[in-house]
Amino acid sequence: MSVQPHSPISATPSVARARPELIPLYAGLLCTVSGIVALSSDTSRVTDRPLPFVALVVATLVMHALRFDLFGRGTQSPAAVLIIAVAALFGPLGVIAVEGALAVYSAFRKTALSRWTFDFGALSLCGMSAALTFSLLPSSSEPWILLASSAAGVAYYMTNSVALVGVWLLDEGVHPLAAWRERMAWLAPHYPVYGLLGGVLIVAQQRLDPFIFGAAILPLVIAWFSQKQYLERSRKGVEELRESNQRLGDANDALQDLVTAKSELLADKSELLERVRLSYLQTVASLARTIEAKDPYTGGHTERVSDYALMIAVELGFTAQELRAVETGGVIHDVGKIGVRDQVLLKPGRLDEQEWCEMRRHPEISSYILGELDIPEIAKDMARSHHERFDGKGYPDGLVGEAIPLAARILSVADTLDAMTSDRPYRKALSFETALDELRRNSGSQFCPRVVEALLASCAREPGKWQRATSHQFVATLDV
Numbered sequence: 001m002s003v004q005p006h007s008p009i010s011a012t013p014s015v016a017r018a019r020p021e022l023i024p025l026y027a028g029l030l031c032t033v034s035g036i037v038a039l040s041s042d043t044s045r046v047t048d049r050p051l052p053f054v055a056l057v058v059a060t061l062v063m064h065a066l067r068f069d070l071f072g073r074g075t076q077s078p079a080a081v082l083i084i085a086v087a088a089l090f091g092p093l094g095v096i097a098v099e100g101a102l103a104v105y106s107a108f109r110k111t112a113l114s115r116w117t118f119d120f121g122a123l124s125l126c127g128m129s130a131a132l133t134f135s136l137l138p139s140s141s142e143p144w145i146l147l148a149s150s151a152a153g154v155a156y157y158m159t160n161s162v163a164l165v166g167v168w169l170l171d172e173g174v175h176p177l178a179a180w181r182e183r184m185a186w187l188a189p190h191y192p193v194y195g196l197l198g199g200v201l202i203v204a205q206q207r208l209d210p211f212i213f214g215a216a217i218l219p220l221v222i223a224w225f226s227q228k229q230y231l232e233r234s235r236k237g238v239e240e241l242r243e244s245n246q247r248l249g250d251a252n253d254a255l256q257d258l259v260t261a262k263s264e265l266l267a268d269k270s271e272l273l274e275r276v277r278l279s280y281l282q283t284v285a286s287l288a289r290t291i292e293a294k295d296p297y298t299g300g301h302t303e304r305v306s307d308y309a310l311m312i313a314v315e316l317g318f319t320a321q322e323l324r325a326v327e328t329g330g331v332i333h334d335v336g337k338i339g340v341r342d343q344v345l346l347k348p349g350r351l352d353e354q355e356w357c358e359m360r361r362h363p364e365i366s367s368y369i370l371g372e373l374d375i376p377e378i379a380k381d382m383a384r385s386h387h388e389r390f391d392g393k394g395y396p397d398g399l400v401g402e403a404i405p406l407a408a409r410i411l412s413v414a415d416t417l418d419a420m421t422s423d424r425p426y427r428k429a430l431s432f433e434t435a436l437d438e439l440r441r442n443s444g445s446q447f448c449p450r451v452v453e454a455l456l457a458s459c460a461r462e463p464g465k466w467q468r469a470t471s472h473q474f475v476a477t478l479d480v
């Protein structure tokens with residue numbers, strides 16, 4: 001069988017990038033190897049019997065002319081039978097002479113250079129492997145000749161398979177084994193028979209018996225005819241299959257493009273949503289800082305409260321995600337003060353009852369502002385419940401003990417600690433130790449004992465960090 005490079009689209013899976021530009025090099029390599037083998041072989045086997053040799057060459061050319069197309073990927077002819085006979089009788093030089101004659105015939109028919117050089121090199125090597133196999137096996141009697149020629153047919157097929165799979169890989173990048181299965185496997189049982197028929201020709205030539213010669217040629221013609229019929233019938237089905245495969249491939253490509261475009265759109269959309277969310281959060285955070293900036297006595301309060309709350313939450317074993325939420329809640333928890341009048345918010349003296357009522361509304365206003373915002377629930381809980389008391393006397397919901405979210409209980413301690421250690425118009429800042437004593441004294445009534453204990457443990461473990469934080473040097477910041 002010979003190859004037809006640049007064959008149509010295949011259903012065989014691709015495994016590598018096609019390199020058709022390397023086919024001439026590959027063909028040249030095969031020609032060189034077969035030429036070297038032929039030149040080093042014995043010439044006397046041809047020169048001793050010129051007439052049978054010429055007869056076989058002519059018969060091979062005739063057989064070759066009867067070749068038929070294999071679904072656009074190669075050609076098949078019974079010429080292999082004669083080449084196996086030539087290989088057995090005349091050795092590698094005989095084979096290369098026959099293949100040379102076939103190459104000249106192809107060149108005259110204006111077959112592409114890469115194709116006929118590949119055919120010449122590959123088929124010469126096939127014939128030579130058949131010749132080598134035949135020469136290595138005993139051929140002392142006719143049964144042995146038939147057996148050896150049959151084995152030579154197998155060698156021919158195997159060499160041809162390797163050569164063709166190589167050129168298909170270069171031409172189409174197809175998987176070698178898959179391509180062999182699709183295109184070559186079905187021919188495997190044919191070649192031992194071709195070899196056997198070649199053996200019958202050898203016996204006929206030795207006996208010079210025309211009946212035996214006819215016995216070899218007749219099944220050959222029948223096999224060629226039945227193969228041709230089979231391929232004619234299958235051709236239409238194979239072509240339809242290839243077209244369907246092509247259509248499926250095109251549809252798959254279109255679908256892939258659609259999925260990629262949709263994924264990009266979704267990614268853009270979620271990126272946009274995330275930007276909107278962050279932008280809203282930044283607006284709320286800057287609002288909280290704006291409110292704080294109105295009061296010169298509370299500058300940096302939110303950041304310090306965030307720092308304290310974070311250090312306590314770390315002590316209580318919060319996860320990284322929860323810590324991030326605590327940090328956010330620490331910054332935005334008092335945003336509801338936007339709803340409190342300035343004369344109340346900034347009043348230097350103590351607030352009267354009505355003013356306190358107004359001031360006490362800020363956690364609910366914070367909760368309302370943050371309600372629809374896509375931020376962790378922990379941060380929302382901190383904003384709403386940071387003025388709840390452990391004994392239930394806090395506001396706005398009068399929650400008691402563990403019913404108050406833990407992050408809000410932490411914020412309550414952190415908020416109070418900062419308030420006590422900051423200057424106020426009506427009093428100087430308390431020392432850190434005095435503030436801690438105050439927290440300890442109110443543990444279990446105003447503050448959650450667990451949180452106060454965690455604060456004290458953190459102070460004992462990392463005194464330097466707390467000292468820096470309470471001396472108004474930030475130890476952590478929130479990037480919102």
Ligand SMILES: [Fe+2]
Binds near residue numbers: 333334362386387
């Ligand atoms: Fe508050």
